[in-house]
Amino acid sequence: MLGTLRLAGFETVALPDGFFDVVVGNVPFGNYPVLDSRYKKHPALTRSIHDYFLAKSVDLVRPGGLLALITSRHTLDKQNSAVREYVAAKANLLAAVRLPNGTFRANAGTDVTTDLLFLHRRESAVPEQAQPWLQLKTLQTGDGPVEINEYFVDHPQHMLGTPALDSTQYAAAEFTQRTVLPTTLRRRSQRRSRRPVCNIDKPG
Numbered sequence: 001m002l003g004t005l006r007l008a009g010f011e012t013v014a015l016p017d018g019f020f021d022v023v024v025g026n027v028p029f030g031n032y033p034v035l036d037s038r039y040k041k042h043p044a045l046t047r048s049i050h051d052y053f054l055a056k057s058v059d060l061v062r063p064g065g066l067l068a069l070i071t072s073r074h075t076l077d078k079q080n081s082a083v084r085e086y087v088a089a090k091a092n093l094l095a096a097v098r099l100p101n102g103t104f105r106a107n108a109g110t111d112v113t114t115d116l117l118f119l120h121r122r123e124s125a126v127p128e129q130a131q132p133w134l135q136l137k138t139l140q141t142g143d144g145p146v147e148i149n150e151y152f153v154d155h156p157q158h159m160l161g162t163p164a165l166d167s168t169q170y171a172a173a174e175f176t177q178r179t180v181l182p183t184t185l186r187r188r189s190q191r192r193s194r195r196p197v198c199n200i201d202k203p204g
Contacts, residue, residue: 010034010052010053010056011034011035011036011052011056015060017059017060018060018061018062018063018065019060019062020060020061020062020065021061021062021065021066022061022065022066022067022068023057023060023061023065023066023067023068023069024067024068024069025053025057025067025068025069025070026069026070027050027053027054027057027069027070027071027072027075028049028050028053029049029050029071029072029074029112030048030049030050031048031050032048032049033046033047033048033049034046034048034049034052036052036056039052039055039056042055042082042086044080044082044083045082045083045086050071050072050074050075051075051082051083054069054071054075054083054087055083055086055087057069058086058087058090058091058119058121059090061091061121062121063121063122063123063124064120064121064123065120065121066094066118066119066120066121067091067117067118067119067120067121068116068117068118068119069116069117069119070114070115070116070117071114071115071117072112072113072114072115073098073112073113073114073115073148073175073177075115075117076096076115076117076133076148076149076151076152077136077147077148077149077175079136081134081135084131084133084134085134087119088128088131088133088134089128090121090122091119091120091121091122092119092120092122092126092128092129093117093118093119093129093131093132093133093151094118094119094120095118095158096115096116096117096118096133096149096151096152096155096158097115097116097158097159097160098113098114098115098152098158098159098160098161098177099113099114099115099116099160099161099177100113100160100161100177100178100179101113101161101176101177101178101179102179113175113176113177132150132151132154133149133150133151134150135149135150136148136149136150137149137150137153137154138153139152139153139163141163141164141165141175142162142164143164143165143166143173144165144173146163146165146173146175148163148175159177160177161177161178161179162177162178163175163176163177163178164176164177164178166178
């Protein structure tokens with residue numbers, strides 16, 4: 001059975017909450033607002049298309065459903081936790097994996113540090129998990145301290161690469177995830193393959 005392809009802005013597509021079993025997507029990154037009257041009570045979610053896509057994706061998944069999303073590191077690392085709190089009120093973070101800079105250079109022309117997020121939309125009978133990903137913590141890198149999401153400070157094995165600070169067009173010392181050598185990455189992957197990355201009943 002073929003699905004329906006819609007060429008339209010996400011904010012113009014009318015779909016009921018809980019419509020999908022699974023959402024897999026690449027969240028667009030941009031620092032510009034989206035107009036969607038449905039979220040007028042949550043203005044923080046529409047100030048950035050980045051946050052809006054994440055929030056609406058969670059709303060469209062049925063309780064018990066799953067999400068796998070690619071997003072920039074700023075979803076988890078930004079100081080303002082509004083979008084994380086909105087998502088956490090409805091879904092559990094099963095796991096997150098931070099990819100090295102340059103992962104999408106060849107096909108997207110970007111070096112932004114990206115995260116893979118795996119989320120489970122909670123059913124009413126499932127208790128809300130203790131959220132270990134709403135706040136920031138200080139991580140010591142070889143270039144100095146930096147604040148990133150507490151999830152990665154507590155789970156450094158989920159960061160593929162070497163945490164560092166680099167000068168970019170946005171900041172003099174911005175967090176970056178430097179690419180690891182293929183042999184190093186292969187060894188890490190082999191170690192991780194011996195244990196599950198996440199469990200729906202036991203997030204993290």
